[in-house]
Amino acid sequence: MEYSKEFKAALSNFSSIEKDRLIFRLLKKDKLLSKKLYFELIDPETTDNKRDAMEEIIEEKVLMASKYIGNQKYFLGIVRKISAEITEHIKITTDKFGEVSLNLLLINKILEYNEDLSRQRFDNVYKLYIYLINKTVKALTLIKKLEVDYWIEIDEQLDILKEKVLQNNYLSKLFTNNGIDFNWLTSDKIPDNIDQIIKEIKNQGFLR
Numbered sequence: 001m002e003y004s005k006e007f008k009a010a011l012s013n014f015s016s017i018e019k020d021r022l023i024f025r026l027l028k029k030d031k032l033l034s035k036k037l038y039f040e041l042i043d044p045e046t047t048d049n050k051r052d053a054m055e056e057i058i059e060e061k062v063l064m065a066s067k068y069i070g071n072q073k074y075f076l077g078i079v080r081k082i083s084a085e086i087t088e089h090i091k092i093t094t095d096k097f098g099e100v101s102l103n104l105l106l107i108n109k110i111l112e113y114n115e116d117l118s119r120q121r122f123d124n125v126y127k128l129y130i131y132l133i134n135k136t137v138k139a140l141t142l143i144k145k146l147e148v149d150y151w152i153e154i155d156e157q158l159d160i161l162k163e164k165v166l167q168n169n170y171l172s173k174l175f176t177n178n179g180i181d182f183n184w185l186t187s188d189k190i191p192d193n194i195d196q197i198i199k200e201i202k203n204q205g206f207l208r
Contacts, residue, residue: 036092051098054089055105058082062109069116072124076131082106083135097150100142104157107132107139111164111171122170129171133178134207136161137198140190151187158185178206 014022027034039050065078086102089095095102110132111117117125143154162185165172175182179201183189191197201207 032088032091035088039092047093047095047098050089050093051095051102054086054098054102057085058102058106059109062106062112066113066116069113069120072120072128076128079106079110079128079131096142096146100139100146100150100154101157103135103139104154104161107135108157108160108164111161111168114164114168118168118170125170126174129174130178130207132171133175133180136185137180137207140184141194141198143187144190144192144194148187155187158187161185179204 011019027037039045045053061078061082065075065082068075068078083103083106086099086106089102090099110128117128143151146154162182165175166182179197184191184194198207
């Protein structure tokens, strides 16, 4: 929504007390904005601190969720909630590096349970696998937008991801069948036009 000059001028004419009241009313209705402002204005923790905390949360919650791998609908629901926590962290901190690293960590932690996943019927794990592939693809598109200095650390996570995917027969076949090249799991080998490539793959009905 765009605001007219008249509307902005009217807001500027509010007294300090009126502005304070308005701000607090808005913050009560928007918890995410409240958390973001708190982080930017007075939170003693840095983005790195917040990311470290999120890494611990991911590890702990995936470990707890692993008990429910046999109930794939419930397990995927938990995974989505963890992903939502990552998204909230990113919105609060604008952590571009964390947007990649935390999502790759989530994927890798889930794939530590390859043995348990392989015992499930393929049609039961299909939605989870497509979800993981889409998260991987999203991470690849974001890596191209990061500073090159981050690539070494990201490649460590991508190496782990590639190894775990190749250990999972059904998942590795899904990667290939959906047009994802394993060579892309190295930062400097991700195509410059990865966004367009993925768009075309999706237009052909894949990654669903």
